[in-house]
Amino acid sequence: MKTLIVYAHPEPKSLNSSLKNLAVSTLETAGHEVRVSDLYAMNWKAVVDAADYGPHASSPLKVALDSGRAFDAGTLTPDVLAEQEKLLWADTIIFQFPLWWYTMPAILKGWVDRVFTYHFAYGVGEHSDTKYGERFGEGTLAGRKALLSVTAGGPESHYAARGINGPIDDLLFPIHHGILYYPGIEVLPPFLLYGTDRMTDEDYPDVAKAWEQRLLTLESTEPIAFRRQNFGDYEIPSLHLKEGLEPAGRTSFGLHVRS
Amino acid sequence: MKTLIVYAHPEPKSLNSSLKNLAVSTLETAGHEVRVSDLYAMNWKAVVDAADYGPHASSPLKVALDSGRAFDAGTLTPDVLAEQEKLLWADTIIFQFPLWWYTMPAILKGWVDRVFTYHFAYGVGEHSDTKYGERFGEGTLAGRKALLSVTAGGPESHYAARGINGPIDDLLFPIHHGILYYPGIEVLPPFLLYGTDRMTDEDYPDVAKAWEQRLLTLESTEPIAFRRQNFGDYEIPSLHLKEGLEPAGRTSFGLHVRS
Numbered sequence: 001m002k003t004l005i006v007y008a009h010p011e012p013k014s015l016n017s018s019l020k021n022l023a024v025s026t027l028e029t030a031g032h033e034v035r036v037s038d039l040y041a042m043n044w045k046a047v048v049d050a051a052d053y054g055p056h057a058s059s060p061l062k063v064a065l066d067s068g069r070a071f072d073a074g075t076l077t078p079d080v081l082a083e084q085e086k087l088l089w090a091d092t093i094i095f096q097f098p099l100w101w102y103t104m105p106a107i108l109k110g111w112v113d114r115v116f117t118y119h120f121a122y123g124v125g126e127h128s129d130t131k132y133g134e135r136f137g138e139g140t141l142a143g144r145k146a147l148l149s150v151t152a153g154g155p156e157s158h159y160a161a162r163g164i165n166g167p168i169d170d171l172l173f174p175i176h177h178g179i180l181y182y183p184g185i186e187v188l189p190p191f192l193l194y195g196t197d198r199m200t201d202e203d204y205p206d207v208a209k210a211w212e213q214r215l216l217t218l219e220s221t222e223p224i225a226f227r228r229q230n231f232g233d234y235e236i237p238s239l240h241l242k243e244g245l246e247p248a249g250r251t252s253f254g255l256h257v258r259s
Numbered sequence: 260m261k262t263l264i265v266y267a268h269p270e271p272k273s274l275n276s277s278l279k280n281l282a283v284s285t286l287e288t289a290g291h292e293v294r295v296s297d298l299y300a301m302n303w304k305a306v307v308d309a310a311d312y313g314p315h316a317s318s319p320l321k322v323a324l325d326s327g328r329a330f331d332a333g334t335l336t337p338d339v340l341a342e343q344e345k346l347l348w349a350d351t352i353i354f355q356f357p358l359w360w361y362t363m364p365a366i367l368k369g370w371v372d373r374v375f376t377y378h379f380a381y382g383v384g385e386h387s388d389t390k391y392g393e394r395f396g397e398g399t400l401a402g403r404k405a406l407l408s409v410t411a412g413g414p415e416s417h418y419a420a421r422g423i424n425g426p427i428d429d430l431l432f433p434i435h436h437g438i439l440y441y442p443g444i445e446v447l448p449p450f451l452l453y454g455t456d457r458m459t460d461e462d463y464p465d466v467a468k469a470w471e472q473r474l475l476t477l478e479s480t481e482p483i484a485f486r487r488q489n490f491g492d493y494e495i496p497s498l499h500l501k502e503g504l505e506p507a508g509r510t511s512f513g514l515h516v517r518s
Contacts, residue, residue: 010308013319046305046365049269060272063357064412064456098322102437103362106305106372110365136423153323157497164395164488164498166512171433173425178361197323229423238416239423252511253425 001032001219004090008039008097008108015151015196015204020096022208023149026215035086039107045079046110052077068118076117083115092218093146093185098196099153102171112179121183132236136177137228139184145223146180148172148190149211153197168192173253177226186223225258260291260478263349267298267356267367274410274455274463279355281467282408285474294345298366304338305369311336327377335376342374351477352405352444357455358412361430371438380442391495395436396487398443404482405439407431407449408470412456427451432512436485445482484517 005023009016020036027034037044050057054077056070070076076084087093097104104112116122121141125134134140150172152159159168168190176187191214193199193207214221227233233245247259264282268275279295286293296303309316313336315329329335335343346352356363363371375381380400384393393399409431411418418427427449435446450473452458452466473480486492492504506518 010306010322011320040306040308044306046369047269047299047303048359048364048366049299061270063269063359100307100322101368101371101375102433103368105307106365106369107307109360109362109368110305112360113365116360155496157499160497160499161510162499162514164493164500164515165437166432166515170429170511171437174361174430174433178424178430182360234423237414238419240416240419240421241423249510251420251508252429252513254511255421256423256425 001027001092002090003027003032003034003092003094004086005034005036005094005096006039006108006111007036008095008105008111010040014098015193015199015207016096016098018204018208019149019151019211022211023094023096023215026212030216035089037083037086037111039111042079044107044111045114046107048110048113052080052114064118064123068123071117071119080114080117083111084117084120087115087141087144091144093144094149095146096149098151099171102165104175116179116183124183127237130236131230132234132239134184135182135229137181137184137226138230139182142184144185145188145218146185147188147214147218148175150190151193151196154194156194159194170253176224177253177256181226187226188218188221188223227256227258260286260351261349262286262291262293262351262353263345264293264295264353264355265298265367265370266295267354267364267370269299273357274452274458274466275355275357277463277467278408278410278470281470282353282355282474285471289475294348296342296345296370298370301338303366303370304373305366307369307372311339311373323377323382327382330376330378339373339376342370343376343379346374346400346403350403352403353408354405355408357410358430361424363434375438375442383442386496389495390489391493391498393443394441394488396440396443396485397489398441401443403444404447404477405444406447406473406477407434409449410452410455413453415453418453429512435483436512436515440485446485447477447480447482486515486517 005020007020024034050061053066053070054075057066097108124139127133157163158165161167180187234241241255246255264279266279283293309320312325312329313334316325356367383398386392416422417424420426439446493500500514505514
């Protein structure tokens, strides 16, 4: 495998850092190639602005169109070009981050906002009567797999089906489906650690063992069975799921996973 | 009303900017006080790091605990202190932003990550057999209302109950419930504009009229009926919704809204 790890935590002595380091050593020892984007160490610019598009920034700024023109011309900033190149190099992408306010830290959202430009991650492919662009199962990053490795301070029960936070699968759906599956990446079930606020050094060996096991079985892990957009499950152009396809009892985000 | 508008778009000639400006003028003309946090104009620092906690940054950095100690000591950075002061001043908070990758832009997530510190927005109140901290209906920001005003490039059908993106209410749940309701803010139904990629100047008068109408009726708008955490609907400490309380057919995020 060629694995890119995108890592977002400010503290080199954190649990997230340990999990990132363990992923590097485990995968390299197993003979895989690994590259790391350590967003804090890179001092990653988190905020989209006109400077991202250089001479292709129009006035007024049009984030989507300008990013697409800069992408087409090869004039995106070097930091963004480097991340796009890493994504194209990789066959597997691991995101290592703490859940802050039920989603990713701002620095990682800023990596998505800036790297996932128009014509690279969206605005790809033609629109017709049978196709609404190449996305949700097709796209620039098709053929790749991704996995979220996420730490949550709170206990697992709060993220259960009836838990007050909402089920973790649904909290992660906008990332899994909306960010990763959108440009064509297949999404593996996440590696989740709960209750990390109260975790001690004594808990770490078991955590490490579980993480190593996930890492060494990535190639045989089945991705989440999200429905592909352009292969008959959706009306076009409304992109409503066709009647009768819903698994029993499923609503909302769950409709978009095959049974 | 005392309204704080938190605004996150890089372009002063954007639709988002127009909606922000219209909110200011409409509310001020109606006799209300308005303050604006224009995050791009403020060059808002989006990324949490040790510099946020000054002398209270421990080594290794502990984001939650260190932010709480800096909050308690009054030594948070002036930019964060100013935003906390505005939140305490306001009785109504409007967030104006474009939906980027199904959630808020990184600069606004960074406002949440940095302003919503421990002991201010979380880690508030005691834990006991009948109470799991003051959150989800109680907390520092109780008594306030918030409204998201969000623009989405794609068409409304894609965000419908069967739409491929998932229902907009569920996409916004992690913000509505997880970020705003958590520290005690009541959440008004959002103001949503779809298809803004194809919107023209001719569409704007109708948009402006709808937005003005929402703004002038904020005080009489009923908030989303999220369930309060500590008032009998949840088992403590699992925070599972008690059996039998779910409205017919509801699962997942919908469980946490009263029928």
